[in-house]
Structures are given as structure tokens and as C-alpha cells.
Amino acid sequence: MTQGRALGDSAAPEFVVTRQLLDEHPSLAQGGQVELMIGGRRSRWTVVGIVESAGPGAAAFATRASLARVTGDARVSSVVVRTTSRDGARQGEVLQRVRDSLEGDGMAVESSQLMQASRRAIEDHLLMVGDFLLAMAQLTILVGALALASTMSLAVQERTREIGVLRAMGGTPRSIMTMVQAEGLVIVCLSWAIAVPLSLPISVLLGRAFGRILLPVPTSFVPQGGAVAVWLALAVVVSVLACAWPALRATRTPIVAALAYE
Numbered sequence: 001m002t003q004g005r006a007l008g009d010s011a012a013p014e015f016v017v018t019r020q021l022l023d024e025h026p027s028l029a030q031g032g033q034v035e036l037m038i039g040g041r042r043s044r045w046t047v048v049g050i051v052e053s054a055g056p057g058a059a060a061f062a063t064r065a066s067l068a069r070v071t072g073d074a075r076v077s078s079v080v081v082r083t084t085s086r087d088g089a090r091q092g093e094v095l096q097r098v099r100d101s102l103e104g105d106g107m108a109v110e111s112s113q114l115m116q117a118s119r120r121a122i123e124d125h126l127l128m129v130g131d132f133l134l135a136m137a138q139l140t141i142l143v144g145a146l147a148l149a150s151t152m153s154l155a156v157q158e159r160t161r162e163i164g165v166l167r168a169m170g171g172t173p174r175s176i177m178t179m180v181q182a183e184g185l186v187i188v189c190l191s192w193a194i195a196v197p198l199s200l201p202i203s204v205l206l207g208r209a210f211g212r213i214l215l216p217v218p219t220s221f222v223p224q225g226g227a228v229a230v231w232l233a234l235a236v237v238v239s240v241l242a243c244a245w246p247a248l249r250a251t252r253t254p255i256v257a258a259l260a261y262e
Contacts, residue, residue, distance in 0.1 A: 181239075
């Protein structure tokens with residue numbers, strides 16, 4: 001519950017609505033009344049509370065007693081059975097016995113499903129989305145590494161004469177490689193500093209989009225400190241690997257050829 005109160009045991013025509021339904025119909029605020037057509041009968045209902053959305057669709061919840069009072073029909077259309085065993089095979093046996101018992105009494109069972117199987121199907125969809133986003137992130141890292149390596153290679157090539165002068169003045173290959181690596185590291189750190197604030201609105205938009213399609217997820221404008229630190233560490237590793245060949249190339253050109261380079 002986020003506002004109001006939960007449903008009681010009375011048969012009063014009242015219900016609670018999800019946050020998503022309230023966003024779609026702002027008139028369904030707490031304490032508001034709405035006229036509904038249920039089973040060909042008009043009735044007036046009162047909104048007594050607001051709950052967080054439990055799924056991708058908007059919904060409203062009422063008690064069986066209140067529906068029976070309005071429709072005049074106290075029958076149920078679905079049955080939920082809770083077992084003491086958590087084993088899937090045992091639950092399947094119980095489910096089959098329930099089906100056989102109901103059908104033996106002349107009540108046709110349209111469908112039946114284990115909640116464990118339903119949850120597994122939902123988790124598979126969520127994992128598929130997560131794997132897709134992870135693959136896109138890995139592809140972005142690869143493209144960024146290639147772009148950084150290309151940029152540093154061009155920078156080393158354009159400054160071949162300057163590097164030759166440094167080496168002629170006594171610069172060691174280690175110092176030249178350190179200079180190239182440091183330049184690449186500065187570029188990566190600046191990119192990280194710019195990417196973190198830019199990622200916040202994009203993350204919120206993606207969270208809300210997936211919430212409408214799959215399940216509602218809480219959105220936050222504050223990034224997780226651990227994730228930001230991991231991303232920085234990963235960027236540093238990518239920078240070292242991407243600049244390794246350009247840094248090594250800067251030390252392999254002979255000093256005479258580097259000074260004569262135009």
C-alpha cells in the first residue's frame with residue numbers, strides 16, 4: 001500500500017487501484033467514486049487505497065464478497081492451491097489430483113499451471129532482456145576500445161618527430177610508453193566523467209519503458225556507487241589494453257627515421 005488502506009472483510013463496494021491505473025486515469029484518486037458496469041448491472045464503487053503495480057497491466061482489486069453483492073453471483077472462476085511441499089514433482093501430482101477431482105464432480109478445468117513454472121517463464125524473459133543489455137554493453141566497450149586504439153595510433157604517428165626529439169634528448173622507451181598510456185588514460189577518465197551523468201536520464205527512460213512492457217521497476221536518479229567504480233576500473237583496463245600497441249609502436253621507430261619524418 002502506498003496510500004489509503006487495504007481491503008477489509010466487508011461487502012461494501014470498494015476497491016484499491018494500482019499506481020499504473022491511477023496514472024492512466026487520474027480521476028481514480030483515493031476517496032473518489034466511480035460507476036462501473038459489472039455483469040450488466042450498474043454499481044457505484046469507492047477507491048479506498050492505492051497499491052504498487054504488480055505487473056505490466058493496470059488493475060483494480062476488490063473482495064469476493066463485494067463482487068458477489070453487486071453481481072448476485074458468489075461463484076469463483078479460479079482456485080489457488082498451496083502445498084506444503086516445494087518439490088515440483090510433488091506439486092504436479094497434487095495439481096493432477098485436484099484436476100481429476102473437479103472434473104469428476106462435473107466441473108471442467110480450462111487450464112492449470114504451477115506458479116513455479118510461471119515464475120520461471122517470467123524470469124527467462126527478464127534474463128533475456130538482461131543478456132541483451134549486457135551484450136550491447138560489451139559491444140560498446142569493444143567499439144570504444146577500437147576507437148581509442150585508432151585515436152592513439154594516429155596521435156603517435158602525427159607526433160613521430162616530437163617523439164624522436166624526446167628520445168634523442170635521452171627519453172627512455174619506458175617514459176615514452178608511459179606518456180602514451182597516460183594520455184589514453186586521461187581520455188578514458190574524461191569520457192567516464194561525461195558518460196556517468198549522461199547515463200542517468202537514459203537509465204530512467206529505459207527503466208520506465210521496460211516497466212511498461214514487462215514489470216514495473218523503481219527508477220532512481222542516483223547511480224550505484226559500486227557500479228560507477230566498476231565501470232571506472234573497466235575503463236582503465238580497456239585504456240591500458242587499447243594503448244599498448246600504439247605505445248609500443250612509439251618506441252620502435254629508429255631515432256634517425258623519427259627525426260626525418262614529415
